[in-house]
Amino acid sequence: MAMNNIDNVKAFLPLEYFKEISKIPRGSGNETEIANYLCDFAKKNGLWYSKDENNNVFIKKNATQGRENEDAILLQAHTDMVCEKNVSSSHDFTKEPIKLVFEGNILRADGTTLGADDGYGVAIIMALLSDSSVSHPRLECLFTSSEETGLVGASAFDYSVISAKSLINLDGAEENTVIIGCCGGIRTELTYPLEYEQTTLPAYDISIRGLYGGHSGEDINKGRLNANTLMGNILSYVYEKAPIRVAKISGGDKDNAIPRECDATVVTSFPLCDIKDEISTYAKSFLEAKEDGNLTVEIKKSTTSKAFSEKATLDLIKILSVPNGVLKYRETPPILPKMSRNLARIRTSDNGFSIGFSSRAYLEPDLKASTDELDKLAKDMGATTHHHEGYPGWESPSDSSLAKAWAKSYERKTNTSPEITLIHAGLECGIITSRVKDLTAISVGCNVHDLHTPNEVMELDSFKRIYEVASEFLKDFH
Numbered sequence: 144m145a146m147n148n149i150d151n152v153k154a155f156l157p158l159e160y161f162k163e164i165s166k167i168p169r170g171s172g173n174e175t176e177i178a179n180y181l182c183d184f185a186k187k188n189g190l191w192y193s194k195d196e197n198n199n200v201f202i203k204k205n206a207t208q209g210r211e212n213e214d215a216i217l218l219q220a221h222t223d224m225v226c227e228k229n230v231s232s233s234h235d236f237t238k239e240p241i242k243l244v245f246e247g248n249i250l251r252a253d254g255t256t257l258g259a260d261d262g263y264g265v266a267i268i269m270a271l272l273s274d275s276s277v278s279h280p281r282l283e284c285l286f287t288s289s290e291e292t293g294l295v296g297a298s299a300f301d302y303s304v305i306s307a308k309s310l311i312n313l314d315g316a317e318e319n320t321v322i323i324g325c326c327g328g329i330r331t332e333l334t335y336p337l338e339y340e341q342t343t344l345p346a347y348d349i350s351i352r353g354l355y356g357g358h359s360g361e362d363i364n365k366g367r368l369n370a371n372t373l374m375g376n377i378l379s380y381v382y383e384k385a386p387i388r389v390a391k392i393s394g395g396d397k398d399n400a401i402p403r404e405c406d407a408t409v410v411t412s413f414p415l416c417d418i419k420d421e422i423s424t425y426a427k428s429f430l431e432a433k434e435d436g437n438l439t440v441e442i443k444k445s446t447t448s449k450a451f452s453e454k455a456t457l458d459l460i461k462i463l464s465v466p467n468g469v470l471k472y473r474e475t476p477p478i479l480p481k482m483s484r485n486l487a488r489i490r491t492s493d494n495g496f497s498i499g500f501s502s503r504a505y506l507e508p509d510l511k512a513s514t515d516e517l518d519k520l521a522k523d524m525g526a527t528t529h530h531h532e533g534y535p536g537w538e539s540p541s542d543s544s545l546a547k548a549w550a551k552s553y554e555r556k557t558n559t560s561p562e563i564t565l566i567h568a569g570l571e572c573g574i575i576t577s578r579v580k581d582l583t584a585i586s587v588g589c590n591v592h593d594l595h596t597p598n599e600v601m602e603l604d605s606f607k608r609i610y611e612v613a614s615e616f617l618k619d620f621h
């Protein structure tokens with residue numbers, strides 16, 4: 144590729160690396176090849192490197208002249224990507240390179256996720272490591288594996304090798320945002336044992352459809368309805384009119400998504416179809432977000448020969464009415480959710496029902512308060528809970544010299560001030576700052592849209608700009 148001046152070399156270097164890593168299949172759990180590639184890259188550039196059994200790669204670069212006595216900076220990105228494709232795509236994520244499509248300023252893939260999340264981060268760090276024109280202190284660069292499947296690599300890495308006092312995580316999706324905090328999270332499975340009773344009562348199916356859903360962290364404060372808790376409201380409403388017993392219930396799918404659909408089968412002597420419209424009107428009285436405007440509640444006759452006991456039905460209604468959504472807001476700006484819960488998933492089986500919750504909070508005591516409440520609820524009704532391994536939250540000061548220096552470098556480049564904020568979702572910064580003493584962190588990145596879907600696109604000028612901001616930042620941050 145012809146380069147006519149140093150600015151263009153800088154501008155295009157990360158893109159060249161992005162093209163290279165796009166050739167390497169790197170779905171979560173399949174990171175051996177990308178890890179080996181990064182080791183080869185380090186070798187070729189004469190850099191110190193190591194790789195662990197989880198395919199985390201750690202590369203170090205000496206300070207440029209005169210900056211040997213400054214603290215090291217830790218740069219970090221994850222190597223894995225989400226593999227999603229359109230139904231029409233025959234792409235094999237385990238073998239084939241991502242097919243890049245350039246459309247002016249937009250880079251996308253052909254019918255698949257692009258892997259800009261977090262390939263751009265990997266590419267920017269590689270460019271900073273190989274570009275000899277950038278002034279910087281010692282660089283410690285960590286490329287983590289399997290972020291998308293539960294921050295696996297970051298959790299397993301041995302942080303005793305890190306000496307940096309500042310961490311820049313390059314996994315953001317908006318260039319004008321500097322993230323200084325994220326949520327911790329924990330998933331809870333509540334299991335309710337059950338013996339079904341025979342029944343000859345008329346049965347009805349109740350179906351909730353048309354809700355918008357969204358991410359259970361980042362979208363939790365948008366007023367969108369949770370199909371499972373809405374079903375709880377409907378069951379409770381009907382129960383006030385006449386005794387019902389639930390026979391079956393199924394709602395939600397992914398633990399990190401707000402459930403959009405829920406189905407329940409109930410038995411009752413009350414002619415439920417007669418109050419269809421009334422129930423629908425009742426359900427719609429909860430509507431808040433306009434995205435949920437397509438909500439429908441359908442009731443139709445069904446059949447079943449067995450149902451829960453009355454006690455189990457009432458216990459289910461009680462569980463579905465446990466506080467859900469935003470439980471607490473931060474008291475100081477930015478006013479964002481501080482603690483939240485998502486009743487993500489519910490299923491019945493032959494011997495009971497189980498409910499999956501995900502709790503999020505910045506602070507450990509808030510997380511514990513949420514899981515304690517679920518424990519107590521379960522215990523009181525003879526059910527059990529299992530808490531999966533969680534991950535910690537993180538909050539660095541909004542006026543840290545690190546956040547201010549990044550904001551200043553960004554301002555100089557763009558003439559706009561970035562927003563310094565927190566996100567109500569998990570980031571690897573939470574784990575890393577909990578393992579490395581006195582580490583201040585920010586999470587930044589370039590403009591990437593529709594992450595985790597085949598519509599994922601990256602803005603190329605933003606990619607270039609963030610590389611330049613990162614170079615400026617390294618030059619100026621002492």
Ligand SMILES: [Zn+2]
Pocket residue numbers: 221260261290314
């Ligand atoms: Zn990511």
